Amino acid sequence: MNLRVSKWIYMLAAILVIGTNSIPASAKENFTVCIDPGHQAKGDPRGEPIGPGSAQKKARVSSGTSGVATKNPEYKVNLEAAMILKELLQAKGYIVVMTRENNDINISNAERAEVANKAKADMTIRLHCDSIGNGGKSGAVLIVPSKSSKHTASIYAASFKYAEFLKKSLHDHGVKVNGIFERNDMTGFNWSRVPVVIFEMGFMSNWNEDRMLSDKNYQRKLMSAVTDALEAYNQTLE
Numbered sequence: 001m002n003l004r005v006s007k008w009i010y011m012l013a014a015i016l017v018i019g020t021n022s023i024p025a026s027a028k029e030n031f032t033v034c035i036d037p038g039h040q041a042k043g044d045p046r047g048e049p050i051g052p053g054s055a056q057k058k059a060r061v062s063s064g065t066s067g068v069a070t071k072n073p074e075y076k077v078n079l080e081a082a083m084i085l086k087e088l089l090q091a092k093g094y095i096v097v098m099t100r101e102n103n104d105i106n107i108s109n110a111e112r113a114e115v116a117n118k119a120k121a122d123m124t125i126r127l128h129c130d131s132i133g134n135g136g137k138s139g140a141v142l143i144v145p146s147k148s149s150k151h152t153a154s155i156y157a158a159s160f161k162y163a164e165f166l167k168k169s170l171h172d173h174g175v176k177v178n179g180i181f182e183r184n185d186m187t188g189f190n191w192s193r194v195p196v197v198i199f200e201m202g203f204m205s206n207w208n209e210d211r212m213l214s215d216k217n218y219q220r221k222l223m224s225a226v227t228d229a230l231e232a233y234n235q236t237l238e
């Protein structure tokens with residue numbers, strides 16, 4: 001093969017390789033997402049400071065809720081959804097870091113935030129399910145770090161921006177969203193130097209929603225909404 005032809009083949013191959021990466025040209029390259037599936041098989045009630053230098057302590061990790069209909073533990077549903085999200089994001093060329101990939105582990109909320117910090121992630125998605133005494137309550141809830149907390153003031157804007165994209169994306173996927181709420185007492189927020197959103201995917205205290213939350217297709221729908229929102233968010237970055 002002469003030099004000229006091989007050069008063309010080389011260029012064509014390069015175009016094909018670039019073409020398989022679906023992250024838009026305007027978006028940030030090597031966008032890294034940390035996925036934190038909430039809780040673990042056994043909670044750890046030992047205390048840890050709720051933020052760097054804080055005297056206030058909370059359990060390293062709580063045990064989470066369980067389904068009123070399915071009896072499934074929340075930690076298991078959170079991990080199932082997380083593994084789907086990992087697959088969807090990797091298929092689109094994102095770099096994914098997981099805080100855990102199995103249920104029999106002991107990793108505190110501060111340690112989970114450190115995983116994202118160390119990876120210099122661009123966004124952390126914390127997956128949880130809700131529970132409340134009222135069995136009629138349903139829908140998703142989005143939680144972001146507080147804008148007025150010294151720990152999280154610097155990550156508030158980006159976290160809230162992503163939460164707004166996620167709210168819209170969930171609406172577009174036909175999922176009800178109860179709202180975006182700020183919290184200043186979340187260890188996993190206060191230790192995070194990475195923008196972060198808690199996605200409470202639905203209420204396990206609601207008979208129908210609990211069953212949906214354990215359904216693979218519904219989990220995939222929710223995680224598609226998360227993925228679409230990350231794409232929209234990423235396109236606003238350099």
Ligand SMILES: [Zn+2]
Nearest residue numbers: 038064128129
């Ligand atoms: Zn939870």
